[in-house]
Amino acid sequence: MFEIAVCDDNALDRKSLIERIEKNMPEPESMRIHEYDSGKSLLNSIKGIRFSIIFLDIQMGELSGEETAIRIREMDNNVILVFNTGFVEPSPRSFEVQPYRYIMKNMAADVMDRYIKDALKRMIEFSQAPLMKASVNREMLFLKADDIVYIEKYKKSTRVYISENAIKIYGIKADHNGQLPDIRIQEKLESIYEKLMVYGFGYPHDSFLINFKYLIYCTGKALKLKDVDCMFPITRSKAVEFNKLKQEFMLSKYKEGEL
Template structure:
């Protein structure tokens, strides 16, 4: 199950984006949408999100704009795929400090928006397949994700068998 947060002050834009995502290769049964009407609303409820795979963030909202919201969001979810979405704001140097995957404009045609969102969907799905390392410990097989490993140490034990002759 993928968790997608959409933060926009226009409910119609949120509904439109959910439709675009559904038409871009995301099965509605594998997606759970979280909707937020402002940056403040998103940040007020951020602790309730167990995880977030994708954040689509409007750049121009009430008191807190997209830049401020993205900076605060990144402190909680640093690896989430972030997409800025704007009707009038152009990207600035500050926009890229939050490392967005895409910067989309609301005036894109539906076909263009679907094409861009397909790239976003591929990115989100690629992050779902986490590589892992398998090892054996006595008679058990263990599996670790690379992020869970602090260090690896190899200890080689040499067992020396000495045979003593009886006289």
């Protein structure tokens, strides 16, 4: 069951958006909508419900949509966020929480329907992404694609670096020196790439894969990922395919007329 949250302190706006979501549901029997009139009530529900997608107003009393989104990301790094607002333009803080879409309430009906359909389609695609079987401290760990920042070749296996939020969610603890344990996947990098390339991963170098979701800077020869100090090189042999996948990812996220 896909759990969908609609959070807006305006009852009429909630009703209107819910009607549009219901109209555009590709699989109505597998989707359930929950509505909230404040960021606080939504955050309380997240403790007991694993939402697949959240439609979130930005201008709300007491707790704004941006602040609510920041707190959501502290609890769940994978849920799809869609900002839905009447007046506010996106700020740098808006993009820090990685919204998938930014919908204006005064959009033309056909455009809004297209954005909603696309967000729901993305929600379904995410649910179909494979879980990656990994190990940490000799214990099994099943990682979602969105948990992974990058994967590198390491000896005869691969080593995985996951997001800070994922580290918290999985309860992975550092040792007394502050070092996190290695997370390994016992597969070749090439075979992992075949599984993940359609879910927003690129292969810029023979030694590692990266998740475009965490890409914050990229030139023709190097890239930088969120929460990672080093720069990653892009080799000439991988550049064409890598840039093609990067462009497809960016276009799927920020289409013409979107932010």
